[in-house]
Amino acid sequence: MKVTSAMPSDATRLYQAVLRDVRAPISIRLRRAFSEWTVGKGFPPANPGSALVEHEANGARLRMERRVDCGRYVLDEPCDGGTLRTRVTYTESVPGMTGWVLVTVDQHGGDNTMNGAAQGSTQGSEQGPEQGFAPGFVPAYLRTSRITDGGVHLEDSPAVVDEHEVQRLVHALTEHRRRVPVVVVSVDAKDTDAARSRARYLSTATAGAAVVALLADLRAQDRFNQAMGAGLGVFGGGIRTYVAPFDPAEERYPYRHLPMGGALIRGEGERALDRAIDGIIGETARRTPPEDVQKTLRVVNRVLAGRAELREIAEAVTARGPAGDPAKDELFRRMMAKTVRPAPPTAAKEQATKNGAPPEGTETSKPSDQPPLSPLPSPSPGSAPSMVFDPAGLAQSVADTVVKELRTELESALSLALTSGNSGEESRGLSREIRTLAAHVAGLRDLVIERHGDDELLDQAEDDADRLAHDMETLRDEHHLLLEEYAEAVIDVHRLTERVRHLERKLAEAGRPMYGVAVEDDRFEPASLAETLIEARQRLTHLVILDTDAAATRLDVHHPALARTWAVKAWDALRALDDFAGARSAGRFAGGFYEWCANGSPGRHVIPVGMLSMRESQSVTNRPKFSDPRTFDVPTTVDPSGRLLMEAHVKLRPVGYPAPRMYFHDDAGGATGKIWIGYLGDHLPNTRTN
Numbered sequence: 001m002k003v004t005s006a007m008p009s010d011a012t013r014l015y016q017a018v019l020r021d022v023r024a025p026i027s028i029r030l031r032r033a034f035s036e037w038t039v040g041k042g043f044p045p046a047n048p049g050s051a052l053v054e055h056e057a058n059g060a061r062l063r064m065e066r067r068v069d070c071g072r073y074v075l076d077e078p079c080d081g082g083t084l085r086t087r088v089t090y091t092e093s094v095p096g097m098t099g100w101v102l103v104t105v106d107q108h109g110g111d112n113t114m115n116g117a118a119q120g121s122t123q124g125s126e127q128g129p130e131q132g133f134a135p136g137f138v139p140a141y142l143r144t145s146r147i148t149d150g151g152v153h154l155e156d157s158p159a160v161v162d163e164h165e166v167q168r169l170v171h172a173l174t175e176h177r178r179r180v181p182v183v184v185v186s187v188d189a190k191d192t193d194a195a196r197s198r199a200r201y202l203s204t205a206t207a208g209a210a211v212v213a214l215l216a217d218l219r220a221q222d223r224f225n226q227a228m229g230a231g232l233g234v235f236g237g238g239i240r241t242y243v244a245p246f247d248p249a250e251e252r253y254p255y256r257h258l259p260m261g262g263a264l265i266r267g268e269g270e271r272a273l274d275r276a277i278d279g280i281i282g283e284t285a286r287r288t289p290p291e292d293v294q295k296t297l298r299v300v301n302r303v304l305a306g307r308a309e310l311r312e313i314a315e316a317v318t319a320r321g322p323a324g325d326p327a328k329d330e331l332f333r334r335m336m337a338k339t340v341r342p343a344p345p346t347a348a349k350e351q352a353t354k355n356g357a358p359p360e361g362t363e364t365s366k367p368s369d370q371p372p373l374s375p376l377p378s379p380s381p382g383s384a385p386s387m388v389f390d391p392a393g394l395a396q397s398v399a400d401t402v403v404k405e406l407r408t409e410l411e412s413a414l415s416l417a418l419t420s421g422n423s424g425e426e427s428r429g430l431s432r433e434i435r436t437l438a439a440h441v442a443g444l445r446d447l448v449i450e451r452h453g454d455d456e457l458l459d460q461a462e463d464d465a466d467r468l469a470h471d472m473e474t475l476r477d478e479h480h481l482l483l484e485e486y487a488e489a490v491i492d493v494h495r496l497t498e499r500v501r502h503l504e505r506k507l508a509e510a511g512r513p514m515y516g517v518a519v520e521d522d523r524f525e526p527a528s529l530a531e532t533l534i535e536a537r538q539r540l541t542h543l544v545i546l547d548t549d550a551a552a553t554r555l556d557v558h559h560p561a562l563a564r565t566w567a568v569k570a571w572d573a574l575r576a577l578d579d580f581a582g583a584r585s586a587g588r589f590a591g592g593f594y595e596w597c598a599n600g601s602p603g604r605h606v607i608p609v610g611m612l613s614m615r616e617s618q619s620v621t622n623r624p625k626f627s628d629p630r631t632f633d634v635p636t637t638v639d640p641s642g643r644l645l646m647e648a649h650v651k652l653r654p655v656g657y658p659a660p661r662m663y664f665h666d667d668a669g670g671a672t673g674k675i676w677i678g679y680l681g682d683h684l685p686n687t688r689t690n
Contacts, residue, residue, distance in 0.1 A: 013286075017138065026092055027066060085107075085108060139204060154211065162219075174246060178244040180211060183211070185198055188262055205281075221235060240259040526568065533552055543677060555682060581673065649664070
């Protein structure tokens, strides 16, 4: 590892992570995770009420200090003739800056043959500085909130990427703010469990300093490699580390993103992975922390030493250049120059030439998280199209125009918006300018469409039809992805709603009924589908859940990274079904569950109707090999035969693999007055799966 100039001459930086945490307070969650780790090293649990804690155990020294909104933990562990120092410094969010945690591991002195047990997460080497792995508390801390670095979500475990999530992975790779490496683990056809094991090993060792993505299957791998292009893919059980910055369309040196072949990994096992980890962590350890972290770190150290006040942390963030900053003035001048009415078609080319390309050296933006899709014009039924155009040529023309004329201004405007502080008036002005620029882009698109209306393109109608069919397939995939994201957004809204209800109850209990009403505090956030079923059987009295625990548990075990999201959706669906059954059986509602959700009123638990399917297709219900798995044992009070085909189901994930389903039967208006849950698990077989 490289020795940084800010460190003593005998110190070597083994690990570094900058963890952005927007959820306050950081201190409680961080102290708990760090203390649980040090308890395993022989130290007593940290006292949350003490501003300063110092202990010694087994030759190691621990110091934990804090002052209101900032703090520092230092653990010194002996190695042969030297010291291994783990330092954790944090500060809460202040106006203009998200709270951060800076974690470093340094080796001071010694003969560089450290005992690996000292760190609990390091591997020894024959000579030279020791290899640093992530300190053991980091994964536990990452699980406490959505923690990021450079706009990239840092996860405590590998992110499993199926074919429908490849685009998200590509967006993360090309995120222009990304600082951490992204390690992609490919499918190993010779050992299906090996890739998962490698991904877990890499994720644990590099937690906080990198992101590890595991391609779920060959379809996901093929789609990812197609997006990467020649020379930048990963396959055959190998791994590849994509460093920042990265743009597959502009990459000239593919081997800057180091690959490691599957044969080498199979032959050397963890020794090969350790070498990869050394390079992965080295990428982050060598990086200088972001400017706001550097500025506030100096102030935090002075605050903890009693030489500065807490307010100086916020002052260090908001300190800006003079009001007449020439660079900012030039930016506004260029922005205003673009907010003009689009030129007529005859002058479009002249106007584009006049505007010119972005200045040399100006940073350009990377693809956004969800690029806008422009709808294609469609002729009315039975009429001949008045114009035929080349979609690929249209897209290229629009892209070229945006890159040459507007990309720099858009990127600069967004960057300025992020750094402009909390001034409402300035933010509204920037928002107005960005909307104007977006309208300009739409105008340029219309001009390009007109240029492509030449009669010569009529001869290419058949080719255009093929390309349009391909584009429609791509749009369907994007549509399914948006449906999934919409469902996840609804879940987030439900969580916030529950939080509001909780706060209203607290206000009512505190004697402030005008601000809230006392309601039952029934918040529950499941971590797995199995936990969801257990809680539902205890609390949801209008539901009967049949024997489906094994199917739900299989999903928890095989897809731990996704199980929590599915569990939250399943819990919301079960609560909605229970709420509906209570109202239906009491005569307060006369419709079905679909109408209950479609016409939701305040205070009613519902789910998006896009998650519901009340019927199966005839190809499923009329064929025993598909209908039998959907037929479940029920009491004779529900069905005289003791067996019932359940067609209605909740889609916990619209498409992709896996796509969990929850099948149910509505007897809320019948003899039992309950909803019967027959199945919660992976997608049951149908004409597509067979």
